[in-house]
Amino acid sequence: MKKDIFTQQTSSTDCRARRGQVTTRHGTFQTPVFMPVGTQASVKAVTPENLVELGAEIILGNTYHLFLRPGHALIETLGGLHSFMHWERPILTDSGGFQIFSLQELATITEEGAAFRSHLDGSRLFLSPESAVAVQEALGADIMMVLDTCIPYPADHEEAARATALTGRWAKRCRQAQQPTGQLLFGIIQGGIYPDLRREAVSELVDIGFDGYAIGGLSVGEPKELMLAMLEETVPHLPADQPVYLMGVGTPEDLVEGVYRGVDMFDCVMPTRNARNGMLFTSQGRIVIKNARYREDQRPLDESCTCYTCRNYSRAYLRHLFQSHEILAYQLNSIHNLHYYCALMAQMRTAIETDRFSQFRKEFYENRLP
């Protein structure tokens, strides 16, 4: 069932950073890539046209949220998620596992699947590995994720081993349940912070065989060094000819460090959520736009940025909009932060193409103001 979806174009001589592309039913995207998060069939506060202009080539949808509202059956009836939300490029959907565990105090995990309550109306719901795939097939995702269990941090070795093993069994059921629709399915490597469990998970998932591999269960509260160490324990053991996706990560620094360690795909709510909270990313560091120092500041957020927001609006105006709770503040801030993330990935891709990634990484940190 494995498809040749990943083409590696160049690699780096002094690190694992690599340049490639992934091909899906809705076209090809360039890697390393950042995927803006469109939880409820909308990347918050931006239009699909904004996304195309700021350089997004693939977005992520959240199965858990769409399963609850408006429901995957309705979206399928209406022609699938792409048509529903007016987005023609690739979409990756998660499996719902992470949301079930993070939004629920009382999710019940059995061998069969996950029983949980809707956070919207309290109704009882159930997601099995098979139904998680069926829901994603109905949504029309280009890349689907297996249903996995989430290992909290900290968790002892026994608990982590048990959850990792269950994720492995669920992964196999997901692969078996998949219909021949041309949609891709990625496995998820769990294992917590235990290198032996991570390697066992890799071995088990690769034996099943997926179109790509995600690294899950990181950025859940563990120290940053531990996250990077787990990447180093995992990525080198994954098949070199398939895409590697680090789920739910992260800061701009995390993206640079992830690419350095061989990751091809990232997603995170940080650029959009921080935008709505008035925290903006620039090449020199972070800006908290409500700060009084920006009251009369005529400069754009980032003098080196080419986004719609920086081309047309001053920090003073953005501060005014944010202080006035204007919806346009969320729009302009989200466009800027997403552009920052996508442009950062584009810069990394260019650096890898000329085998300058380690130099890029060095300059990235040097540019940051103290």
Place this chain on the structure above:
Amino acid sequence: MKKDIFTQQTSSTDCRARRGQVTTRHGTFQTPVFMPVGTQASVKAVTPENLVELGAEIILGNTYHLFLRPGHALIETLGGLHSFMHWERPILTDSGGFQIFSLQELATITEEGAAFRSHLDGSRLFLSPESAVAVQEALGADIMMVLDTCIPYPADHEEAARATALTGRWAKRCRQAQQPTGQLLFGIIQGGIYPDLRREAVSELVDIGFDGYAIGGLSVGEPKELMLAMLEETVPHLPADQPVYLMGVGTPEDLVEGVYRGVDMFDCVMPTRNARNGMLFTSQGRIVIKNARYREDQRPLDESCTCYTCRNYSRAYLRHLFQSHEILAYQLNSIHNLHYYCALMAQMRTAIETDRFSQFRKEFYENRLP
């Protein structure tokens, strides 16, 4: 001081509807016109590019709000309201009078001006006719409004007469305070629901001489028939070669009836506010998008609409966004409602050009579903 800013192109043979254009420092707009409201230096939930695409030729800013936050001095320092908010077409600012009275329980009116408290921080503020003009000059408005008093409904003849006379004296002070900047200044006709007071106000304001005349104090709770009757008592007495502006009005029906009675300019928060509340205007009437009947409705809001929202999104999707409290709901709904208003004005302009306005008005009502 009167300038030839209004060119009448065609008029109707069986009603007062007329087709013209108004020229300002930031270019010309076609009348009859609807002006989207940009209270705090932003038309809520849309970008200036959205406004241009949906056909807005002039927008309105609220002096009261901008005076309080971020302050007219700051906006002047930053190059004026146009540059601040990235809008290159004409801007009309109100004088602040209406907001002072409608947002304040304890505004104190004296001959000198209006003392009031900021609704943001309770600080004591004062606006005189002279300072209202100075604030609007600092903002860089193309069309400024005189400071007026607002007459509540109901108000007896004596109260209305007193307020109307004060508005007249303030209007004179505004005209005298004006600097030779090329900015236009409109007078405001008060008079409540009393035809004699309306005519006295017209006479007094025309004697002072303004670049255009606004009809104020309507749509403040009086029956619709009374509003229309007041228009009929007022418009015919205004100079035929100057623009007539009906302030704060109104529904699509109000726009049609206003144009029928000779009004050239309108503004209202209704299209944007209703959009954020999920009430959408169509050629067949109103849609409350949260209604369950739209759950699976694949049609656009209005099959005859050419706006960005109707070109790309279904009612089912718009319902989902609204139910999910997605910011994109406010964006798409606002674009549609503003487009509806601007397109309605464009249709009226075309009808007047061929002297078919009365026929247009008849068909406008016939198209509405019961």
